[in-house]
Amino acid sequence: MSYELIATLMFSTMMLMLMTGQRVFGAIGFVAVVAALLLWGDKGGYDIGFSAAMKLMKWYPLLTLPMFIFMGYVLSESKIADDLYKMFHVWMGGLRGGLAVGTIGLMVLISAMNGLSVAGMAIGATIALPELLKRGYDKRMVTGVIQAGSSLGILVPPSVVLVLYAMIARQPVGQLWLAGVIPGLMMAAMFIAYITIRCWINPSLGPVLSAEERAMPRREKLALLRAGLLPVVIFAVMMFPFVKGWTSLVESSAIGAIAAFVAAVLKGRMTREVFENSVRKTLGITCMFMWIILAALAFGAVFDGLGAVKAIENLFTERLNLSPWVILILMQLSFIIMGTFLDDTAMLVIVAPLYVPLVGALGFDLVWYGILYTITCQIAYMTPPFGYNLFLMRAMAPPEITLRDIYGSIAPFVLVMVGALVMVMAFPQIALWLPNYVYAN
Structure with a gap:
């Protein structure tokens, strides 16, 4: 045979x-x-x-996985993440579409705390979505905002998906995380630009909050700002020593987990129930990924x-005589197709034994390809008929959000993601500049 x-x-x-x-x-x-x-x-x-x-x-770096997941669940279960949305609500409510823009900011920070898209989806659907609907925001636009924003969780560090890719592709986790920073922030900025322009053209999509709702003494505003920025401080405390080369990735992940735990204790929110839920969920997710x-x-x-990888390489390059870029584009299209019925981890482990060695044989950078794969997974998450995020949103959204609304909300955001994917493919340094700079120093 x-x-x-x-x-x-x-x-x-x-x-x-x-x-x-x-x-x-x-x-x-x-x-x-x-x-x-x-x-x-x-x-x-x-x-x-x-x-x-x-x-x-x-594989020593795998220890980062339970640390970062525990950090995210502590911040989520202790409701410290809720303070983020209150901060965005007060500080950005005076802008057209300001709460939707603030929701994207919330998603970026949730992604930096958890590394899983489902965490951002859960917080966005249960906290942000009802507030946006109550204040007259267009339901289709904000449904798309939450789905697109939550997908950043698998791109912005500490992405759990990139940990899995690093293990399979035998690439440094730290480089992959740093490679995801600029593309993740760029995509978030593109989402914000789209929301701002659309609400500027049609103000009814994202009305400004009333003066009564925004009326708050400056002292209270500053207190809310400090509470909302606490997760940002925790992330900075965790990542700064790693970027400076003072700690390893595993040590930084332990710092992040301890910092989140201490923050919850100091705020009086580390109850027995919060601790048990955080540990139980961390154990479940970690075991699943292992x-x-x-x-x-x-x-x-x-x-x-x-030797199947060599056979596939010969099929594409010699028998079909396809160029490396055509092969790469076909790979990305196959991910999008598979994403209609599989999640990101399933897609990766099914095709990684073929794709990752083939990408290396074609002369492409495997760290850069990890970012391409992750962005393509984000697109696949929101691609009908069976996109992962579509059904998560349907399960969590209030009754007035129909499946038709959910499907109709994602088209502009998918186009933005495709634009980001093309930019990273055309200009690899968008992903590679930061890891090269940090590791060179």
Whole structure:
């Protein structure tokens, strides 16, 4: 049996299992282990899964994963994140579309605290969305704002998705996180520009808050500003030593987790319930990602042993005679298609064993490609019919937000994301300048 046919059988079996509702790590790991046993028998087949587990256990940077997730859940469960929205509400309510702009700012900061898009979606849908609707904001526009803003969670550091990519692509997590900073802020700025221009053209979409609502003594405003900026201070305390080279990434993640815990204690919000919820959710998310990484490593090891990556490379470059850029664009399109029915982690572990080595063989930078992959996942999150964020919003939105509203809200924001993707593809230094600068110094 040819290597191409074996690879096709592995992928088709895995996709069939996923379509039947099996867990991602279960489907991928099962196919990897069974294929290893059939190909190499008892002597070599058992070693693949064991070697993948040992590689995972020895990967020291993986310790950042539970630290950052715990930090995000502490800030969320203790309601410190709620203070952010109150700050934006008061300070930006006097602008046309100001609350929508403030919501994008909220999403950026939530992303910097948690690293997961679902956290931003939950806070935006439960805190920001009702306030925006109550104040006469257009429901379609603000629904799109929250979906697009929450997708920044997988791009802005400390992105959990980039940790997973780093493990599979064998790239430094710190470089990938730094590479996501400028593209993430650029995309947020593009969202804000779109909101501002649209509300300037049609003020009814984002009305200014009344003077009564904005009336607040300056002392109270400053107090609210200090409370709202606390998560920013925690993030700065965590990242500054790392950027300066004083601490490792793991040490900085521990600083962030401790700082969040201390902040919740000092504000009197670290109750037993908050602590238990934070630990339980951190454990659940961390274990899920570790199982996925383990399955992906085993799956990738089988492909390395088959030589399937070289076969795919020859197919594209020699038989079909495609240029590297055409191959890269086809990869991104395949991610968008898969994103209509899979989440980001599933997409990555399914195709990473093929795509990541192929990208390296074509001469592209793997850190840069990690950012391209992440932006493409953001687009896939919001692409009908089964975009991940579309159904999250439907589950969390109030009854007056219909599925038609949710689908109709995302078109302009998807276009903005596509524009950002094209810019990062055309100008790789948008992603690579910051990590190159920091690591060079």
